[in-house]
Amino acid sequence: MQYLVAAGPSSSLLGYNTLRRVPATTTRTPLVKARCHSALKQQKPSVAVTLFGTGFFLGPLLDGLHSRVNLVIYQSASINIGPLHTNIWVPFLLGTFYCTVGLIQLYLDERVFNKVQEGSFPKTIASFILLVLFIELSAEIYKAGVADNIEAYILFAAAEFIWFFLDRTWLGFTLACIVGLACPLAEIPIMK
Numbered sequence: 001m002q003y004l005v006a007a008g009p010s011s012s013l014l015g016y017n018t019l020r021r022v023p024a025t026t027t028r029t030p031l032v033k034a035r036c037h038s039a040l041k042q043q044k045p046s047v048a049v050t051l052f053g054t055g056f057f058l059g060p061l062l063d064g065l066h067s068r069v070n071l072v073i074y075q076s077a078s079i080n081i082g083p084l085h086t087n088i089w090v091p092f093l094l095g096t097f098y099c100t101v102g103l104i105q106l107y108l109d110e111r112v113f114n115k116v117q118e119g120s121f122p123k124t125i126a127s128f129i130l131l132v133l134f135i136e137l138s139a140e141i142y143k144a145g146v147a148d149n150i151e152a153y154i155l156f157a158a159a160e161f162i163w164f165f166l167d168r169t170w171l172g173f174t175l176a177c178i179v180g181l182a183c184p185l186a187e188i189p190i191m192k
Contacts, residue, residue, distance in 0.1 A: 051102040052095040059094025060086040065135045069143040072187070101179060108171055123166065130162050 060079075066072045067085035074087040137158060141151045159180070163173055 047106065048099050048103060052099040054095075055098030056091045056095035059098065060084065060090045062132065062135055063087075063090050063094070065132070065139050066142075069139045071139055071142045097183075101175070105171075105175060108175075113171065127166055130166070134158055134162065 061084070063072065063086050064084040067074070068083055074085070077088040079086050079088055134155070138151075138155055141154060146154070159176065163176060167173070
């Protein structure tokens, strides 16, 4: 027998209701799949707005970790507020980035892999803390003058540890590799 339990208010920062199957070993009927997709489809606008807002407000603060050690120097349209050095476009670009990657992840989970992962507030907080530590590690390695190839090895190992600790899915690994290659390339025109 199949059960679909819709969790109450989400425990994740993204603010969408999570869905889970009970028991986990059963397969979904088309009706259950339709209910899952319908429930997530109704939540997409609020999820998109939340993702954009998170990138818009937290993105420049995280960008400030790199700019304080002159890892990223903006030549035009820069904003300097105390120790925060960023660019006028950073909130909009990071808001769009967070929204796009987050919605792609949700789409792939629900349509391609037919699974909806349950959100977890502690896992969300751990993810954010590890992201901040990862960016800070990158800034400190740059500040210390470590060679680029050694820096790449260290950051790759740290990223693998974070992936293993939090995700362990091939989809997460693939998406992280694409983002890890595409984002630095996209930053080059912005910095110039």
